[in-house]
Structure formats: structure tokens, C-alpha cells
Amino acid sequence: MNILRSLVVLAVTGLLSVASYADETCMSPYMAKIQGQEDFVYVWTLGVPGVGDEQDKLVTVDVNPESANYGKVIASLSVGGRNEAHHTGLTDDRRYLWASGLDTSKIFIFDVHTDPAKPSLHKTITDFVAKSGGVVGPHTNYALPGRMMLTGLSNNRDHGGRTALVEYTNAGEYVATHWMPTGDNLQGAEKSGQYADGYGYDVRVLPRKNLMLTSSFTGWNNYMMNMGAMMADPEAMKAFGNTMVVWDMHARQPRKILDVPGSPLEIRCAWSPEHDYCFTSTALTSKVWLVYLDEEGQWQAKAVGDIGDAAKIPLPVDISIANDDTRLWVNTWNDGMTRLFDISDPHNARQIYEKKIGTQVNMVSQSWDGKRVYYTSSLLANWDKTEPAGPDLQYIKVYDWDGKALQPAFAIDFLAEKLGAPHQMRFGAHSLYGSKADIASR
Template identity: 60%
Template sequence: MGPYRNHATDFMLNRTWCFSRSGLFAAALLTLASATPATADETCSSPYLARIEGQEEFVYVWTLGEEGLGDGSDKLVTIDVKPGSPTYGKVIHTHSLGSRNEAHHGGFTDDRRQLWLSGLESSRIFIYDVHTDPAKPKFVKSIDDLVEKSGGALGPHGVYALPGRVLIPCLSNAQDKTGRTALVEYTNDAQYITTHWIPSPRDMRGVENAELADGYGYDARVLPRKNVLLTTSFTGLDNYMTAFPKVAADPEAMKRFGGTMVQWDFHTRQPKKVFAVPGAPLEIRWAWGEKHNYAFTATALTSKIWLFYEDEKGNWQAKEVAHVGDPKGGVIPVDISLSADDKTLFVDSFADGTCRAYDVSNPHHPMLIHENQIGRQLNMVSQSWDGKRLYFSSSLLAKWDKEGTANEQFVKGFTWDGRQLTKKFELDFTELKLGRPHHMLFGSTKVGN
């Protein structure tokens, strides 16, 4: 089976929703103009994902196991976030894998029946049923042969829903453990489909600006109505499984970080153009507005906000639009979240533990409007569709987290009133002996179909 090629569906507006169990799907359009305040869900999710109706009820937390803490294994932890619930802000369910895999990111299948979670060190994918009982996700099976099936792609970063299948961007390769890597596709029933290697000096793939290609990968996101797939770049297993102080002290290791973004033809999965974006560009956040043809990313090592946009001639460009802070002073952007109205960009910085909110009504000129130190270290942020709630987690990588008392491991819930963040609950994952909380995703008993 080749790349998905339903052009008519792909060119629907960015708000297209597709629901699939066996490769067949139905689509419905919903633009921001018709969205209601009752609509929730995460703002950074795939446009092909079945949506939550009303407010999120659960936050699923993919959690790294820590030796000597509890059972030491990776876990999927479920937090109750239903307003008025007697267990609001509390852990109501956990499932332990019985192993440590460097739990990292994950994502749902397009029908939202399954949650796929990745292990950066083991290259395993863990699949949960979140449909039968959303409050108590049930482990179904794991994919243990991704490296073999993909032809050597290593370190699955996360999972991104496409119609009837998932896209898995990887971070490394089995040959040299550097950041040269690929995108891998599987069906919703966990059958391998194909591998797309990212343009590199040894395989330039005929792309524009081929001389910039480094082959590195990290995030992958789609703007269907423009037929654009965008990827960013990070580093390989040789770096991310080494203690960061050691990496930072090694000039050769510091050369092994990505500094590119790649524009792809989404329908054909063919790379088209490479852009120089120095300093390890991480998460991609496409704007949701039906005429907003742009996306944001942030660079961890240079502490910049970058804009990827379509110019007046229909060509795609990338440019730096804001300087977040001094990386040497601890301002290291690691995650971003764009509000559903495309007006506010939240930027999490790991070393100083601070979330910064920017007014991006003019995406070419972000304006800082709020700062809040969430904790002594900070990683992920997940934002509700109505823009009223944000959730934060702490762990970056097991060997990159801070040490001693600065190694805070938490999940915190905040409200946002357009001016400031206000904390509503806090969970200490070390005190609870759960591990190091990383990626967060929303769950609900009310999912559209």
C-alpha cells in the first residue's frame, strides 16, 4: 500500500475530521467560525482526529519510570479533570508496563479508539484501548519490530493521526545512532506500510536547497488544504541517551543537532525543500484559521521563535520572528502551544521552568504578554480548545532532567483568562512514586463519531 492519496479529502479545510476503523472514513467540516465554546480538545492535535465534545474529562500522562521509585517502570497515568468531580486533579488510574523505554510522546488513531505511545530508547510502540473505558485505558499490545520493519529507523518520537493510519516521526537510525532518520507509517491495526527517509547528504532526494539537508527529524505535522507536511529536527540516540552535561561539554556531540525544517508534498510524501533553522527546531504548531497559512516552531539551542509561512507568491518561507531569551541563562524552549484562535502562543522553557505567553495576532511580530514560573524545570504544555485551561508536565529526558532538589516531577493544571495563568491543581509524581511525567493527552467519554 502506498501513501494515502485521497486528494479531495486532503484538500478540505484544516478543520477536516476523519473517523476510521478499517481504512474507510467519513469527513465533516467545521471551521473556527462555527466552533462553539463547548468544544474542547487539544489545540495541537491532528486535523484528522475525532474530537472531544465538550470539556476534556481526563488527562493521560505518559510517564518515564525511574529506578528506585515505585516499581521503576514506565506508566500511563490518568488524571481526573472533570469540573466538580470529587477526584478532580487526582490520579484515578495507572497502568505499568513493567519496563523502562524512555517514554516520550504519543498520539491517537484518527477514530480516537487507540492511544499509541512511544519509547525512545527501546523503539517500541505501546497501544492502549481508550474507547471502551476512557477512565481506565487498557493495554492492548506493543509493536516491537519497528526498527526491523522500517529498514533501520530508530527512536520513535511520537504518533500523528492520518486517515486510517498513523505517521511516526523518528529521531535516529540503527546504523550510526545519529540524528539521520525517517518517517514511518503504520495502519490503525498496527501493520507496517512504508518508510520515508528525510533528505540527508547521502540521500538528497532531489530537494530544493539540498546542500542544507542534514537528515535529522523530530516533529511532523500536516496542513491538508495546502498539501504541506512539515518536519523539524533534533538529535540522535547517541546524544539523547547521554547525560546532557556530557553532551554540552563535547564539541563533536554539539555538532550532532539538527538545524533544518523540511517541506514535503503531503500526498506523495516526497520532500520538496529544506530550510535552514539553526538550533534544533522542535514542536510544530500550525495555525487553525482557514486563511492562516503558517506554523510556529521554537529552537531549543538558540532560543528563537520561527515562523514558517506562505508568501504572497505562494512560496513557503521560514524566518526568525522572536528571541525568547538567553540559552546560557537557562531559557531553553522545549514545547509550544498555539491557541485555537491563533492569537496566543505559549512557550515552555526547561532550564528556568518558565512559561511565556506571546500575542501572535500578527504572526510576524510576536509580543510577550505574560510570564509564569511553573516549576524548577518544565517541559510539555497542553491547551484546551476554548483556551481556558493549560496543563504542564516536567520531564524532558531521563538523562537530561535536572538533579537533586531541582529535579521536580509534576503535572500542574492552570486556567488562563487572557492575561495571566492561575494554578488550579498540582501533582508531585515523585511523592506519588509514579516517575517522570512527560507527554499529556486529553480523554473523554464524549467523542464525536
């Protein structure tokens, strides 16, 4: 065990100050990453009425097969109420985990370095809306050097989809708000197609190309609405994003608005320094999209693959890219399927494997080497399915990937364990901090 841990320490040490590429393959590219065996998964979990204490909570699961607690919940930290717990992100030094709530716009900052096996609540940001000038629904928490870039989903004027990026220091101090460009205020950006909706969802960067890329979902009015009611409301269904925005990352200024119809959600950029492109999936049109640099050096977007049968509304949600840029996991929430795409040719994404994970499946995270794949179920409190009851409804499921098939490792039923509805996963490891670490903040 000591030897194993030392190897992991070395792997981490060698990359901490490198352009450290990190779920390990889905995070900020300039963050310390766990190249060996992860010890923990931190699961940001929605409180569910009638389940346990009914509060949102950070659940820590031991995932190291050498641990006596392997496959067990070893810590659960409730935050007092429900916030529409959704996404989380680690700071660049990986000492803190930011977890945001789409309804209350609260941001909970957990200390995950003092005791990686038992995170503690370090700080709660409660004035996000006021400080940001009216942004609602903090979603992605994305690490930049010494600071966090948060995407919003909505605003406090009409609770629609117009929103902004909001920047904070790692210490949790507000820095700036960067509004998404709209048709009536392009902010100097080029409207390259028919849309300039000002909506937001995810953000990723390619620093060497000075690219910051955002995607678009829908506002508070929709994501807090009952899903059936929303789908039956034609006006509500019009209020989804159809754009991605290319930003000058250094200047934090929008440069080009790309048409990507049907709500492009998660963004994953390629790892190779030779690969100047990123992927997303569109929730409503069920396609894989590529954003890439063309031969003239211009950023373009195009659909490069179909995800299931769009007529059956599989609803693509989370995606996860392999560290060698050859594979992309794509989850479809509505049918509970995970699908693996060959993206070796990024302009032609081909599905090569699929497996049903549960009644519904949302998030997917993989270890850096791609050998372990983690799934959780929950999408949004008012959209989640509630039947059939059983272990396939709200869960974390862990699989080993042997290159051909997913083999079950363990699963936890989050309703049976009285925890709630699990959403975003992030990995932790003792090796990041070292039991003998001389950490400056101690």
C-alpha cells in the same frame, strides 16, 4: 451533569465528521476534538529508578471539576520496563493512544475508548526498527486518515540523527518508511540553504495545502547521554538538527529543505483556513520561527521572535497554539518558565506574559477554549534535573487561564505519588464514545 455531558456530546458530534480541529489545539487537524470540559488527561510517564515500580506507565488523571475524583490519579498502567517514554498521539478516530519509547523503539497502543477512565494495553509493536529498515527512536505519533505517521529520531547504523518518517495503519501494521532528505541523497528536494542534515523530530500537516512539515532534533547518541557530558562535548553539540523539511504530503516526497538553525522542535500549524503558516521554537538558539507561504507561493522560514535571553540557554521545548491563532504558549525547560506570545502578527511574535511553573517544565497542553492549561516537567531521563527535591521537580500542574494570568487549579507530585517522570499529555472524555454508544468494535 447529564445536561453538561449532553452539551459536550453535541459539540463533539458536530465536529466528528467535519475537518475536526483538535491537546486539544495541538493535535492532528482531522481528529475528533473535545470542545467542552475534558474528563481525563493521559500522561505518558517515564519510569524512574527507585520510584515506585520503576516502569514506564500511562497515568490517567481525572480533571473534570464536577467529578468526585477531580485532581486525582484514577488509573496507572505500567508497561514492564523503561523505554525512554516520550510522546504519544491519538488515532484519527480517537479510540487508541499510541505511546512510543525513544530508547527501546517500542510502541505501546492503548485502548482509550472501551473505558476512557481506565485505558488498557491493546498492542505492543516491538519490531519497529526491523520493519522500518533501521529507524530508531519513534517520537511523534501523528494521526492521518486511517493511519499513523511516526517520526524517528535516529537510526541503527550510527545512532546519529539521520532518520525517517514511518507510516503504520491504525491497526498497527507497518506501511512504509520515508527517509529524510540528506545532502548526499536529496530525493529530489531543493536544498534552499546550507543544511540538509536528514534529522527528524516532529511532523504536522496542512492538508488543504498538501503540506507535510518536519523538524529536527538529535540522535540516540545524544538524547541518551548525560546532559552535562553532552554539553561539554563539542562534537556532540554539533550533532543537532538545523533543518525543517517541506514535504508533498500526498506523494510523501520531500520538496524543500529549509534552514532553521538550532534544533527546531515542536511544530504547531495555524487553525484558520486563511492562515497558511506554522510555528516552531528552536531549542539551542531560543527563537520562535515561522514557516509560511510567501507571495510567490513558496514555503519559507524565518525567525519571528526571541524567547528569553538565548545566552542563558532557557531551552525552549513544547509550544501550544490557541484555537484562534492569536496566542502561543512556549515553555523553556531550563528555567522552568512558561511564556505567552502574541502571534496575531505571525511575523512578529511578542512575549506578553510569563510565569515560573517549576524547577523544570517541558510539555504544555491547553483545552480547546484555552481556559485550562496543563504542564508536565520531564524532558529526557538523562537530562532531567534531580534537585532540589520537592513538588516542583516532577509534576503535573493544572491552571486556569483568565486571559491575564494563570491561576493554580491543582498539582500532583509524580515522585511523591511514586509514579515517575511525567511527559506527554493527551485529553480524554466520556463524550467521545458515549455511555450508550453503539461502537462498531465492541
